[in-house]
Amino acid sequence: MAPAETGDELVFFVNGKKVVEKDVDPETTLLTHHTANACLFPICALHHVAVTTVEGIGNTKSRLHPAQLIVAVTFQERIAKSHGSQCGFCTPGIVMSMYTLLRNKPKPKMEDIEDAFQGNLCRCTGYRPILEGYRTFAVDSNYCSGVVNGTGCCRSKGENSMNGGCCGGKANGPGCCMNEKEENVMMMSSNLFDSSEFQPLDPTQEPIFPPELMTQRNKKQKQVCFKGERVMWIQPTTLQELVALKSQYPSAKLVVGNTEVGIEMRLKNMLYPVILAPAWIPEMNAVQHTETGITFGAACTLSSVEEVLRKAVAELPPYKTEIFQAALEQLRWFAGPQIRNVAALGGNIMTASPISDLNPVLMASGSKLTLMSVEGKRTITMDEKFFTGYRKTVVKPEEVLLSVEIPYSKEDEYFSAFKQAYRREDDIAIVTCGMRVLFQRGTSQVQEVKLSYGGMAPTTILALKTCQELTGRDWNEKLLQDACRLLASEMALSPSAPGGMVEFRRTLTLSFFFKFYLTVLQKLSKHQNGPNSLCEPVPPNYVSATELFHKDPIANAQLFQEVPRGQSVEDMVGRPLVHVSAAKQACGEAVYCDDIPHYENELYLTLVTSTKAHAKILSIDASEAQSVPGYVCFVSAKDIPGSNITGIANDETVFAENEVTCVGHIIGAVIADTQEHSRRAARAVKIKYEELKPIVTIQEAIEKQSFFKPTKRIKKGDVKKGFEESDHILEGEMYLGGQEHFYLETHCTLAVPKGEDGEMELFVSTQNLMKTQEFTARALGVPSNRILVRVKRMGGGFGGKETRNTILTTVVAVAAFKTGRPVRCMLDRDEDMLISGGRHPFLGRYKVGFMKNGKVKSLEVSYYSNGGNSVDLSHGVMDRALLHLDNSYNIPNLSSVGFICKTNLPSNTAFRGFGGPQGMMIAECWMGDIARKCGLPPEEVRKINLYHEGDLTHFNQKLEGFTLRRCWDECLSSSNYHARRKLIEEFNKQNRWKKRGMCIIPTKFGISFTVPFLNQAGALVHVYTDGSVLLTHGGTEMGQGLHTKMIQVASRSLGIPTSKIYISETSTNTVPNTSPTAASVSADINGMAVHNACQTILKRLEPIKQSNPKGSWEQWIKTAYESCVSLSATGFYRIPDVGYNFETNEGKPFCYFSYGVACSEVEIDCLTGDHKNIRTDIVMDVGTSLNPAIDIGQIEGAFVQGIGLYTMEELRYSPEGNLYTRGPGMYKIPAFGDIPTEFYVSLLRDCPNSKAIYSSKAVGEPPLFLSASVFYAIKDAIYSAREDSGMTESFRLDSPATPERIRNACVDTFTKMVTFRSPDQSTPVC
Ligand SMILES: Cc1cc2nc3c(=O)[nH]c(=O)nc-3n(C[C@H](O)[C@H](O)[C@H](O)COP(=O)(O)OP(=O)(O)OC[C@H]3O[C@@H](n4cnc5c(N)ncnc54)[C@H](O)[C@@H]3O)c2cc1C
Ligand code: FES
Secondary structure (H helix, E strand, O other), X not given: OOOOOXXXXXXXXXXXXXXXXXXXXXXXXXXXXXXXXXXXXXXXXXOOEEEOOHHHOOOOOOEEEOOEEOOOOHHHHHHHHXXXXXOOOOHHHHHHHHHXXXXXXXXXXXXXXXXXXXXXXXXXXXXXXXXXXXXXXXXXXXXXXXXXXXXOOHHHHOOOXXXXXXXXXXXXXXXXXXXXXXXXXXXXXXXXXXXXXXXXXXXXXXOOOOHHHHHHHHOOOOOEEEEOOOOEEEEOOOXXXXXXXXXXXXXXXXXXOOOOHHHHHHHOOOOOOXXXXXXXXXXHHOEEEOOOEEEEEOOOEHHHHHHHHHHHHHHOOHHHHHHHHHHHHHHHOOOOHHHHOOOEHHHHHHHOOOOOOOHHHHXXXXXXXXXXXXXXXXXXXXXXOXXXXXXXXXXXXXXXXXXXXXXXOOOOEEEEEEEEEOOOOOOOEEXXXXXXXEEOOOOOEEEXXXXXXXXXXXXXXXXXXXXXXXXXXXXXXXXXXXXXXXXXXXXXXXXXXOXXXXXXXHHHHHHHHHHHHHHHHHHHHHHOOOOOOOOOOOOHHHHHHHOOOOOOOOEEEEEEEOXXXXXXXXXXXXXXXXXXXXXXXXXXXXXXXXXXXXXXXXXXXXXXXXXXXXXXXXXXXXXXXXXXXXXXXXXXXXXXXXXXXXXXXXXXXXOOOOEEOOOOOEEEEEEEOOHHHHHHHHHOOEEEEEEOOOOOOHHHHHHOOOEEEEEEEEEEOOHHHHHHHOOEEEEEEEEEOOEOOOOOXXXXXXXXXXXXXXOEEEEEOOOOHHHHHHHHHHHHOOOHHHEEEEEOOOOOOOOOOOOOHHHHHHHHXXXXXXXXXXXXXXXXXXXXXXXXXXXXXXXXXXXXXXXXXXXXXXXXXXXXXXXXXXXXXXXXXXXXXXXXXXXXXXXXXXXXXXXXXXXXOOOOOOOOOOOHHXXXXXXXXXXXXXXXXXXXXXXXXXXXXXXXXXXXXXXXXXXXXXXXXXXXXXXXXXXXXXXXXHHHHHHHHHOOOEEEEEEEEEEEEEEOOOOHHHOEEEEEEEEOOOOOEEEEEOOOOOOOOHHHHHHHHHHHHHOOOXXXXXOOOEEOOOOOOOOOOOOOOHHHHHHHHHHHHHXXXXXXXXXXXXXXXXXXXXXXXXXXXXXXOOOEEEEEEEOOOOEEEOOOOEEEOOOEEEEEEEEEEEEEEOOOOOEEEEEEEEEEEOEOOOOHHHHHHHHHHHHHHHHHHXXXXXXXXXXXXXXXXXXXXXXXXXXXXXXXXXXXXXEOOOOOOOOOHHXXXXXXXXXXXXXXXXHHHHHHHHHHHHHHOOOOOOOOXXXXXXXXXXXXXXXXXXXXXXXOOOOOOOOOOO
């Protein structure tokens, strides 16, 4: 049937309400009821579908108490009350994953819950509180959630109990409450939330599936067609219609899940004018069990394939399901459920991606594909001829893939599949494979073997030559050796092969075969274990190489000191008060910048950025953009009414004029009526360049001496003498890669011109209102008093919105000025990653002199950071790196220098820790080297060098209230370090290919801005006549719970409950000249300012209170108002006596220090470079915590972000300075599965800090560095692997410790077969 001239009506249901859309654009995407990715799901695929969103399952509207928001539904309540929502941007997605799981499986196991979150990411929480809150739904949740003395606690279960308990099942181990004195136990609590408050799951409250859709199911569907501006979507109902349409439109795309086509259209700018959707065709969705295997319709989703295979594996004899089991293992790590729920088997095959996970399985198993066209059907085998080139197959344009038969395996046939990716969950493969061997009946002689690899060529391939040579051979050591030799030669890659990682990929081909060899050997010897067995058994220390990845059940405990007995129940300081916005965030009601309702005449802006790292701009031609519908105008440098000069160091421009200095440099912007039109028009702007040679890497900058000045140095003692007195001297180098902030909410600005006197209102996702106001005013040529900047909340910041938001905000403001209309822009993830910079990569070179006992005598270090194309905050970052180069160690003689490389990368900027994590990381590198050289345990060397109370740092600041040694001892003891170290040694002896490692690391983090004048803050308190308080302060809320803490502070200061206090937003017209919310000091300085304002109000109320001592707060306020007493007050605070001079090494850079210690244990797979985080124990000094739930959330969140920094997140650039890793597909942040299986955090007790509000301490940044314990635990494990290869010397391991770096460092026979350069030699880095 030919499609109608005009489009059909689209009918779907959202939260039970019917939606009928007449003019649907097939390019539009939307969220669906299944967990699915909103940005990929085509709106047309919603026809006759019911959609449930987070708003549809609960809200905060039912109020039990005037100011207490109550969540109506348990999914949202549990994540909110368990402190699983910080910035809240990820929260609705996580709630919906949980909701979907419970709808499908009302009684889930903990494993189901963890699996359900495979496709969700959170950048704030560190995942533990989310899992903990939702653990309450799990049927196997026998863990007491650490409620000391509650059910399951060691104490309540008696001395010999080994069941769960407050210490996570380690009853009676060191640190267990059973070993504590009774009075101490009562002082400490692990009760961050009370699960007895949770509403039970009530399925009757769930939205009802629309009856209209139920009746639709039984009706015969008719073909529908939706037509947009550029794309037509046709949804046929029969196979005949489909093949007829395919013959009519041979280049049409068949879209089922849209997970490939959607990416191509959205991100790769590809246009497919005709889309055919086969979702309604019965044959394409059918599953048939045949004599030879199971046949799946090509449109079967991966989740449905998984379900069918799982059932078959459970029901059929194991020998028949070898292939199914391998396919299931691949599907286990295939994307996340949101993708698997919609993506089709046929889509995976026909995409013909060289890194498809299923194609190697289908190819090695010889699966059968049935193709159909108007001419009829044909069935072919998926073999080496199926893929004809990169993303090409033998399927003809007019054909469709109808079905796929995955065969049963036979007796004497074995099958395995392996995949290695950057991250285990939801990541595409680096190398993937399917391997099959069939033996002559009852022998170990190979009858047939097929080894299929992905990631080693432009297509999925078969190692034909190797397979041929192995046929007829016996499955023994000789075959293994020959196979590796053959594979090493057949799976060759040129050094410049696309995708890089050449040695790693080649090694993986051998490692995978080795795993397959051992797995088969194990099965053969099991089957033939009689006297006639022809196979050698697998050596016991090799067995773990055959084990598939598994994770033990999670366990955790969070301990904090309870408030003193007698503290008023209304005084919330020190209690785990839930984040004040958590409920709204969980219900999807919290308003972020882009949620602000659209103004009637609002326009959208898309940036036009440079594609060259360094070039002269020859011409800018926006003429083609004008023909795009909805186009309004193009803005560039000449539209700036004020100054084009901007940036912290006045070395940037709002728009590049003559020259671009990085890829992503903003040249102009297109304004149009909609986001889609502005995007399209922006792509049509043509820029001509004359390319200049870029400087990309630190090495290149050093060669060209391209540095930002001044270069800072710190010197102490006599370095030369120190070296002379040393027993040993070591020299080394370490590189640390940068890090993308990956706040879930990308940069966003809405600029609204007010039409009078140059006034403009800016809604911005920024940590820095003052600079946003100042830079915008300067660009518009108006005084700052005309620019109002407002921030309600951010969906994460982490330093990325401290200055870099201004590069977008100023552009949007200029566009709003030019058009006189409101203009909005929220960056796409790829744009955000491309233009806004991140953490500075660092190179550290060191020379360290030390004694035989490991005591450091002298140190010389040079730090080089990659600053990018402008100064921005690079000086501050380098200052902090130099001030933290000692980490926590006393170095008597020291000489250090920090160079900031000027390169052609986007300007790098603030990122949680601000150079501290880089500076300290290099210290831990040489500390490890010293231990190795001295042959001493690393923890001994670290401890012998730790500072003592009263010591002077290398910048001559006296350490007072030095609690680090307490943290160290507690962590050593609570982690049971020494006993576990022995167990690790034992494990490593018994396992050749899996190794464990452990490391304990301290941190000392200086608190204050290193720019002294930034250490100031303001607050404004209004008390209204009903007694309610509106509080404003200079800090912004980005998830860190600052507003919650400030409400706690105001509550105690005023002596009223927190429920009477409200914070609406941060704005430049309430508190002016605010310092950025950064450097971890915001609670300290804003808390003091809030306290100061409250004291002013209280002072004014004093006479009224005295005249009516028994009166209520409301009565006093009423009297005050009627007595004409001002009920509004400002507050101000500055940190006294901070300031440091690098020239003289005098002064005091920090007000005080936060301390902490972490001990981490990991296990690495020496063959693949994979690792798992087994356990982490953290002891952290946060003073007297203002809010233990928030502080523990900051510690865990920072720690997991640090795990990303040091083990996973790798920014990759081309030699020309082009960022490859521009989105979540390429750049991996830690997911749920990456957190330590056992995760214990304890706040050091009895450590009040006299330097900050209510004896608290800063916590945002200090714990991040503790994740270095994971990196050095990995290095510890690698040492063990190298020792098995006879290598005992120290080696270089750069950060992050990716699977590639881990595998390449575990030198063995396999790496040696493919290595063409020294494994310790690093490649040039940015
Ligand atoms: C976040 C994310 C994670 C991913 N992770 C993985 C992963 O871990 N492993 C992996 O292998 N892939 C992964 N992918 C890739 C992708 O999900 C899979 O390839 C998926 O199976 C594609 O199916 P689809 O239905 O969405 O395809 P669509 O996008 O709908 O279509 C893909 C292509 O197949 C063609 N096609 C579809 N069906 C037919 C048919 N019956 N006949 C002829 N042509 C047809 C279409 O014309 C189109 O060219 C991931 C993708 C995303 C977005
Ligand atoms: S709370 Fe999860 S991203 Fe912020």
